[in-house]
């Protein structure tokens with residue numbers, strides 16, 4: 001509950017225009033702890049640096065205020081450019097996209113623009129042997145995202161497209177069961193949005209317990225799991241679970257955000273686990289940066305100290 005209040009307070013302050021202007025003007029140096037760069041080259045450099053440490057990557061082009069169909073198409077084109085650039089540099093592309101950024105919910109020629117653009121992106125990723133994960137957004141988008149995920153798996157195969165389930169939603173265990181026939185590659189997260197208590201569990205202990213159940217259920221079903229968390233106690237429990245149930249190290253991976261718990265990312269990679277960092281990049285870093293600050297009081301202190309130092 002206190003976690004929720006803190007998060008809400010930070011996100012409310014962050015939405016204030018003067019704060020946004022101040023942080024945009026003076027905060028880029030600080031944001032670079034969480035954002036790999038403003039350009040494709042910066043992002044691909046981060047991929048190579050992490051690869052040298054045995055850590056895999058998942059690239060995420062940041063986008064804000066993408067509203068018109070033309071902006072959605074432009075955003076999709078920028079993701080396609082990223083796939084081309086990665087391939088040209090010998091990197092098998094693995095990217096995440098938010099369907100809202102490419103037009104989900106907007107109709108064009110009788111078809112959902114988000115699905116149309118996602119097809120272009122997943123199609124190109126498949127051409128390069130790559131993978132696209134459909135990030136999960138706030139709860140009103142879950143039904144459509146899961147339906148579009150099902151369509152894309154049908155067209156391109158589960159080895160080229162995955163999606164995300166959030167353990168804080170009451171509906172999620174039923175959603176996971178309903179996806180089983182696709183043998184889906186799923187990323188399990190706790191959930192990052194401020195959701196009402198009518199749809200999401202307010203208590204962290206319940207969210208954490210649901211998280212474990214989801215990971216174990218997906219492993220027991222024999223499908224690939226992306227254990228996306230920085231929670232050391234969950235990571236320790238997952239390690240015990242895989243040992244006890246004979247789940248092989250190539251049937252799952254740990255995922256963490258770029259710049260967060262780098263020590264733990266390296267340690268897990270050294271122990272022989274697959275580890276993938278989620279690497280955001282792009283000029284629209286402000287909203288992403290605010291969400292990371294809102295997750296942890298220590299991050300807010302880091303920003304305040306940095307701003308005071310000038």
Ligand SMILES: Cc1cc2nc3c(=O)[nH]c(=O)nc-3n(C[C@H](O)[C@H](O)[C@H](O)COP(=O)(O)OP(=O)(O)OC[C@H]3O[C@@H](n4cnc5c(N)ncnc54)[C@H](O)[C@@H]3O)c2cc1C
Pocket residue numbers: 134135136137164166187189190191192193228229230231232255256257260261277278291292293295296299
């Ligand atoms: C790879 C990846 C992809 C994600 N994709 C999505 C998505 O598609 N949709 C969605 O809703 N959410 C997504 N999330 C966010 C997720 O839902 C959580 O909000 C976020 O991961 C924090 O929860 P946690 O599991 O780390 O556990 P928490 O219980 O929040 O944190 C556990 C511990 O991790 C550390 N920690 C957590 N966050 C931070 C931080 N910002 N800075 C420093 N330390 C921190 C702290 O030490 C904390 O005690 C994603 C997260 C990851 C790692």
